[in-house]
Amino acid sequence: EAGVTQSPRYAVLQEGQAVSFWCDPISGHDTLYWYQQPRDQGPQLLVYFRDEAVIDNSQLPSDRFSAVRPKGTNSTLKIQSAKQGDTATYLCASSLWYEQYFGPGTRLTVL
Amino acid sequence: GDSVTQTEGLVTLTEGLPVMLNCTYQTIYSNPFLFWYVQHLNESPRLLLKSFTDNKRTEHQGFHATLHKSSSSFHLQKSSAQLSDSALYYCALEGTGSKLSFGKGAKLTVSP
Numbered sequence: 001e002a003g004v005t006q007s008p009r010y011a012v013l014q015e016g017q018a019v020s021f022w023c024d025p026i027s028g029h030d031t032l033y034w035y036q037q038p039r040d041q042g043p044q045l046l047v048y049f050r051d052e053a054v055i056d057n058s059q060l061p062s063d064r065f066s067a068v069r070p071k072g073t074n075s076t077l078k079i080q081s082a083k084q085g086d087t088a089t090y091l092c093a094s095s096l097w098y099e100q101y102f103g104p105g106t107r108l109t110v111l
Numbered sequence: 112g113d114s115v116t117q118t119e120g121l122v123t124l125t126e127g128l129p130v131m132l133n134c135t136y137q138t139i140y141s142n143p144f145l146f147w148y149v150q151h152l153n154e155s156p157r158l159l160l161k162s163f164t165d166n167k168r169t170e171h172q173g174f175h176a177t178l179h180k181s182s183s184s185f186h187l188q189k190s191s192a193q194l195s196d197s198a199l200y201y202c203a204l205e206g207t208g209s210k211l212s213f214g215k216g217a218k219l220t221v222s223p
Contacts, residue, residue, distance in 0.1 A: 033211075041215065042201050042213035042214060042215050043156065043201075043213050044213070045210055045211065048209075048210055050209075055208070055209070056210060098144045098161070099146075099158060100158070101158075102155040102156050102157070103155060104154075104155050105155050
């Protein structure tokens with residue numbers, strides 16, 4: 001069974017640039033999560049979906065971040081105007097019941 | 112809201128000594144799921160243990176933990192640390208809303 005896949009694996013931006021991250025969850029998993037993991041910290045939930053619906057986006061900085069999952073499968077997380085404080089690894093995870101499986105992450109550096 | 116308090120920061124052990132990482136949680140949900148995730152260098156978190164059954168020991172790869180709802184605890188233990196156990200360990204709670212709340216993490220370093 002294929003795991004959660006993410007792309008790109010790395011991204012380096014100047015402040016003010018935009019970037020998109022893509023996630024393909026495990027087939028059949030209805031719930032998809034996006035986490036931000038700053039260096040030396042635990043994952044922090046940004047947003048999660050069940051099928052195509054946003055269940056909780058309360059921790060998503062809505063002025064610059066957006067996330068969609070239009071067909072209830074793949075998902076895209078976008079940062080409109082990156083800041084140095086966005087430097088972190090962005091993890092996607094998917095689950096069917098209670099167990100979340102994480103993708104390899106995208107390591108973002110904002111200069 | 113849900114929260115997790117765990118052993119955090121750097122934990123240094125000598126190979127062969129026991130591992131004990133503490134985890135306590137808070138939630139209003141009466142049937143929480145508790146997890147331990149392990150994250151090796153440059154990798155993503157991987158599930159190590161999970162439990163939702165009160166007072167039942169769960170084991171995997173030499174590690175074990177028991178969920179005690181009376182004390183809201185889910186401590187991680189291993190009888191003998193190995194060099195390959197060096198990693199970040201996170202306790203996580205799935206309580207209300209099907210989302211994980213992670214602790215701050217403990218960096219376990221096992222030396223010869």
